[in-house]
Amino acid sequence: MDIKTERLYGKSYDVDKEITVTAGATQAIFTIITAFLRKDDEVIIFKPAYDCYEPAIELVGAKSVPIQLESPNFSVDWEVVKNSITPQTKMMIINSPHNPSGTIWSAADMQKLSELLEGTNILLLSDEVYEHIIFDGEQHQSASMFPKLAERAFIVSSFGKTFHITGWKLGYVVAPSALMVEFRKVHQFNVFSVHNPSQMGLAEYLKNEANYLCLPSFYQQKRDLFLAALKTSRFNIKPTQGTFFQLLEYQDISQENDVDFSQRLVKEFGIASIPISVFNTQESNMNVLRFCFAKTDETLLKAAELLCKI
């Protein structure tokens, strides 16, 4: 992993002191939060947000400070972020490529973030589990590429996402040694060490970088197949920039809220999706559903055919 991070992002991490293998990204995130956050600490998160952040924050008595991003671009207003920082802000959680919106943060976004956090003690949790699933020739902007971010960042990766092995529950986290020492004080007593044979298998598999460098074209082909087959549908579509999720906006089809609409799609058409409201502040409805295109081509074409009939 040290070689992979150095080759891709130009930053080397000490194998013994700065990299820890975890039972999936979820355990890494939970451990970071429990190791560093205490009662009344504030954590800035961006909504819609992946669902494992807030329960962990709540559990330790800390407070999430959500910044709601708006469809279809989900872009960040850095003035809002600046105004959300208080003396209690202990951590910020970011996620690019982003689940559920499929948007990515640019180098300019990361630079803005770097400037904003410089001179503060705010820790950064950078959830980069979709780092290898990015399209249209774009480059993943890892927090490890920005020295002022890397010095305060835990960067979380998932073999589940990268190698299509979600059920194996394997991931890893990198961070400067002073931060990793604290992480391991918790990791030591809730995991101790992750299943060794699967670590050995993955170490072998990682030797061939083609196994992860092929992912952008592998998934872009699936995204493009799905979108081409949806051309005659009545959904409004903005091609996803990263992750294996595609948002479809249905304002021209129905006035139902997204939960009702997604349930009707399951019952009447046999197609499952996730309503975006469940990831939003106060579950606000954006008339948008999230579809997963990590499927066989046959399934994608069948799904698109059904969606075109709605």
Ligand SMILES: Cc1ncc(COP(=O)(O)O)c(C=O)c1O
């Ligand atoms: C943004 C994000 N972070 C973390 C995870 C958890 O990853 P893992 O399966 O490795 O625990 C997921 C899984 O869906 C995710 O989408």
